[in-house]
Amino acid sequence: MGLAAVLTACSGPGGTPGDPPAAIEGAWQSTGYGYVFDIARDGAGKTRLTSYDRTSGSCLGGDSLTPVGREGDATSFGEDGEAELVVRRRGDQLIVQEPGAVGHIRMSRLEELPDCPSAVSGNAADRRLQAFDVFWQNLAEHYPPYPHRKLDGSGRERDRAALAENNTDRMLGKLLGDTVRELGDMHTGVEGEDLSLYGRRPGTRESDDMDTDALRPAIEARLGKKLEPVIDDKVEYAGGLPGHLGYLRITQFDDFADESYDVDRKKFGQALDTVFAVAERDGWRGLVLDLRLNHGGFDGLSLALASRLTDTSHFAFQKRARSTREASGFTPYEKLRVSPSDRPGFHGPIALLVSDLTVSAGETAVMALLNRSPKPVLIGRPTQGVFSDQLSRTLPNGWSLDLGNEDYRNAAGESFEGRGIPVPREFRTPVFTATEIGRRCDAAIARALDHLADNPPGTTPSCPRGST
Known part of the structure; x- marks a missing residue:
């Protein structure tokens, strides 16, 4: 059962969780990630998961969560009815997954809880x-x-x-x-x-600084079509392009409805149903998939997109976490795959638009899609180069630290962290420059339309007629 199914099924009637199995109780320490969990019953007999952030010199208190759902041996812990962790026992290990994540955290039992929490000075x-x-x-x-x-x-x-x-x-x-x-x-x-x-990779831009609405006129001018919003400005499409082509723009993989992954997953799935039903009805022969401005979000949703764009199971990427306790310095690789969805999709040629504003889950979507057949052509500029999930820590003075602790690689073992996924030289174009936006030009879309139509580069002008 996948995480999404676990989160949906974990609540009993009225959302009341079942009693967690005693097998998960006790003290646990993760391999990598620096987590210690204390799962125990409180004075009222209720199970509570208390997490600690541990380093070689500290062990600071983190979250205190209660069960919010149960399915078989999987228990969801969270607050206010929202799942933040799903845990289950597998042999002598505890397997932990966060909503929307595609990897797992493995924990081993401790004989006793370490000296946690460590003292924080009053000065x-x-x-x-x-x-x-x-x-x-x-x-x-x-x-x-x-x-x-x-x-x-x-x-x-x-x-x-x-x-x-x-x-x-x-x-x-x-x-x-x-x-x-x-x-x-x-x-x-x-x-x-x-x-x-x-931080930010030198010479690149911050996606949060870009005005999504300001980019739309140039896109629509080059397509010659108005974009149809499916989820506000986060998922938009256009059909009826010359040569029976379609266009799909996705600007993020989260926050479609609220902070619940399960609700986001459902709404995103419905949006893709809408778009690909149009693709099937109109007989799209090629797709311009625009991820040039994508703020990231849940890897689970980036793989959900990839599953709509293949009819054959294929490798997505592999990931591991930093772990100084391992001889290699890392946890073992976890290999992720894309399985075809039985819901509406598109399996033909794709021109995939990317840039330095393609970030995080936007990049994992690209990495996964590059293994589909037919392989997409990348057009635009290299992506930002930030793949890891964020590991969050609270510092003793109340500040917080976020850091990337994971290493994502493709099937060949290549890392794109810090450099981005490259675009072939012949398909590099300007992306959302001030000149392009001001003149309502879009070189990347023009190049994509030519490629999908088997036309020589430059057949479609970057700027629509009448632009200055």
Whole structure:
């Protein structure tokens, strides 16, 4: 049973969960991820999952969750009726999955709970030093040595001395902010009161800074068609293009309805039903799939899209997590596959539009789609290069740290973290430049239409007639 089915089925009548099996009770420690779980019954006899974030030098309290659903040996834990974790016993391990994630966290039983939680100083200056130390412990133990992005810890002691000398929130924010900016990783950053500092690959743009509505006129002008919204401006399409082609634009893989993955999954599935029913009715012979501006979201939904675009099961990608306890420095690879959906889809040629604004789950969708047949052609610019799920930590001073701790690779073992998925030179085009937007031009769509129609490049002009 997949995660989506587990989340749907876990609630009993009226949403009341069953009693979790005793087999999951006890203290558990994850391989990678730095989690410790204490699953026990409270004074009222109710099961509660208390999580801790553990490093070699700290063990800080995380969430306290209660059962919100049950199906067989799978128990969903969360708050306010919403599942945040699904756990089940497999042999001597606990298998954990987060809603919308496609990988699993494996945990081994501990004889007893470690010294958790560790003490947090009541002195603000000491807490800042503790926050600095926990920040670096997490990066050192969980941030992977990516081929194209490296953590430089050479200035750690120097920075700690600078903080000890000038112990203020401003100095701490500067030191931690400098570190995450140097990484250039949009998934790694620090947040606090009036503070939000994340990295970005040099020479690229921030997808959140782009106005989706401002891009639409250029797209519609080049297509010669108005976009039909299915989920607001998040899923839009156009049919009736010359040569029986269709166009589908997806700007994110989450937040379609609320913060519930299960509701998002249902609404996204219905949106794809609508689009691909039109594709079947109108006999689309090719599809322009536009992920040039895609903020990411749930990998589960990126693979749901891929499942609509294949009639044959195929490899998607493989992922592993940083684990300093393993000889390899990582957990074993988990290999993910795409299985064909029995719901409406499209199995013909695809021109896949991407850019530096294609981020995270947008990129896992691209990685998965590159293994379909016929293989899509990539058009635009290289993607951003941030694939890992975010590992979130609360620092002793109340700030939070997000970091990427996973390593995603294709079937050949290539990593695109920090460099993005490349676009063949002959298919590189400008993407959402100020000039293009101002003149209502779209070189990527023009190139895609020519490719799918087997026309020479340049047959379709980038700018519609009358643009200046």
